[in-house]
Amino acid sequence: MSTIIFLIGFPFIVALALLVLKTDTARDIIVKVASIVIIAASILLVVQNFKSGGEYFSVKYAETIGTVMMVVEVCLALMVVILGFKYKRYGAPLFAVIQTPLMIWFELTKGHHINVSNQMYIDRLSMIMVLIIGIVGSLITVYAIGYMKDFQHHQKEGVPDRRPWFFFLMFLFLSAMFGLVMSNNLIWMYFFWEITSLCSFFLIGFNGLFHKKENEDTIATRNAFRALVMNLAGGLGFVIGIILLGTYYETLELSTMITIGAMGYSVVAPAAFLAFAGITKAAQMPFNSWLLGAMVAPTPTSALLHSSTMVKAGVFIIIKLAPVLGWNFAGLMVMMVGGITFLMASFCAISQTNAKKVLAYSTVANLGLIVACGGVGSAEAVWAGIMLIIFHAVTKSLLFLCVGTAEHQIGSRDIEDMDGLFERLPKLAAFMLIGIAGMFLAPFGMLISKWATMVAFVDSSNILLVVIICFGSAATAFYWTKWMGKLSATMAGQENIQKNVHGEETFVHTVLSALTVIVCLGFPFISSSMVVPYLEDGFGSVETLALSANNMIIDCIMVAVLVLLFAFFFGRTNKKIVPLYMAGYNMGDDLTFMNAMKGETPVSLRNWYMESYFGETKMNVIGVACTAVCIVAALGVIVGQILGGGM
């Protein structure tokens, strides 16, 4: 219990300290020490509860805490309204004006009489989430120290140093995430949910809000408001879900809701609205544009949003709700939205040259898969979904941080500018290669999870999703491999600039790369000690897993073999190195050839992007249209049932 309070409170205190202390040295020390403490506390929490598998808590002074939360919510809503009017963007204020009074009305009238016995809890899924948030999230803040120094350095003269604000938001975010994954009282969860929405709003708007000339309409401001509107729409869904749950089922506890569902009563209506909130936060189509817009922010923000926080909150609630989803309207909505998003986002990624955009679409796609797993709702599917969450968090943060560093060093985030990266930034390229391999290749984590996902889909007789995943994984392999190819191209005469990279950045890259491999080697253990017991609690017995123990062992052996192969044989040859074949016109340096006019033309090689097949706009239009239809239809049916008294 005290560890839980510490995990929520400590990052918040650190955030306040970072807002006040403005010197570089103080910030460096505080961030590093705080990260170590947070990582240690996360691990401690898991160790404490590992044997028992977790428990539920009632919190002292819950009433007072509830009131404080309500007051904070009102203040935040007022702030949203004021900011909205200031920047002449009225969507966000509109949602704020609808949902906050609605929530407060409910809390003061109906909600007031509902007894909540356990406000907080810890179970094995929250433990996994705590580890992800604690370890990956903290590492990203450490990386941000070095990155933000460069960032400030690249700013124009006279731009104020707003790093205290940046680090304040990062740590506040961690605090809210810890709260979110351990709240059993849905009203508390909603509070943390809204805090993460606002944090991401400010982080995305970091380059625009408050510091450009008054009311100037920058991309950052625009994208920040888009993110806010979409997440507030999700927040409204959350509020409706809570009200339905409170009104019809007389409870506000997540655990009770799942139990009611497991007992055979339909909790489809509240589940559908909560899942809708999850869909917006997990940036599923039709709401994927907010996450793509988020890349205007400094890279640590993207890393944080994409890997350990924000979007993971969205999939967390859907995985949490999985036992009550499945073959009902809520489940169908969730699985179709997830499946379509996975396919369309994977196709989109093919046509992108911007590395951050490829990563963003890949995130959206993988979250789609997790969401679909939650929608299917079988134990097998949830196993795959949780594994996807773990592997994705580690690997995607590594990739974002690599691209961030590459951007500062080579001055571009375009994949086409990354050729020969192995010569220029050998270490960084190696890290990036590990990250990419981790995202789609056997025997690494994401592929294992995708494999399990596929089996789970077949077992639930969901042929459409099976076909979707077959095509989607072909697309996934395509875009990652061509990026890998660009990285590994060997170009002559490149200068090695690896030494310019900040120590903190390389340190975090190394740790995350190591984690990527270690998690792959250790996943049978994670499965048997954490995920399977969690599933046994939620689903009764877990008879079959998608992957047999035998398969897991073969897989781990393959990881080990690959690592050893690279360690011992990579880059060693005693053969004579000769020039490339260029139809006899290589000028001798492998970089230029003699053209038809006897002049010299530099060699320039470009990747395929297949715009006519996988153009971004086309894929988005199709995806958004299909998913919007699914959501509208499912929610429409459910609202109809409620209004018709069919609940």
Place this chain on the structure above:
Amino acid sequence: MVKVIICVIAYLVLAPFVGGILAGLDRKISARMQGRVGPPILQPFYDVLKLTEKENITVNRVQDFYVMCFFIFVLVTGGLFFAGENLLLVMFTLTLASVFLIIAAFSSNSPYSEVGAERELLQMLAYEPMVLITCVGFYMFTGSFQVGQIMLSTQMPLPYLIGLFIGFVFILTIKFRKSPFDLSMSHHAHQELVAGLKTEFSGKTLALVEAAHWYENVFLLGMVFLFFVNGQWWGYVIGAVVCLGTYFLEILIDNSFARMKWQVAINSAWIVALVLGTVNLFMLLFI
């Protein structure tokens, strides 16, 4: 366990011979179709042996490593298959192997190699959905992804998986690198491509690529064989005959078509997967 080890060793030892002889037959039959005498059946072996005696040269320090990994993982793919392991694991390992080959080509930064590598990637994009759908089909029919379990099936899968069989044979044209889909590299030099993917490979490295190709072909024919097992001896005979027939069919296709644009490859392969694959899977739901 002993049986598994024998199967794997038999595959590792015999597959190159079978694959090489098939390649020799291929050249002989092709030649006859074109009204030539053609080389001796054992010519592929002579070619590869000759390659191993070439001067040791390479274009960079990493390419040979990637090709070695390609070779190793093609062997692992076939080994897992003949050990009776999980079909999906087998296919994912094959993808890993292919990625190594593609990266090897990319790593040279040579124009011809890179064009070949991009096209190889495109071919992967084209055939992968059908391959995965085929594996799912076997699972839905027999209840297991384990090749060992599928082999124990007492009912011949073919009639129930007929759509998948046609689809799989269709994408075999891509996998065997036959015209009209020999986009990324082919045995014949093409003006715009030279040797495509293989342009910068030489000597022992090129020999490894050839040998890996033989291993891969034998494994792919093993997949075809899987459609015919029914626990009876005549099932095995039909399987073996159909494997040879399929190979002959691919040679015939190779010789009767000109190379087509890449758009045709991806469009046709995806349409086949989408129509035959999906319909067959839905059918299996009700069997």
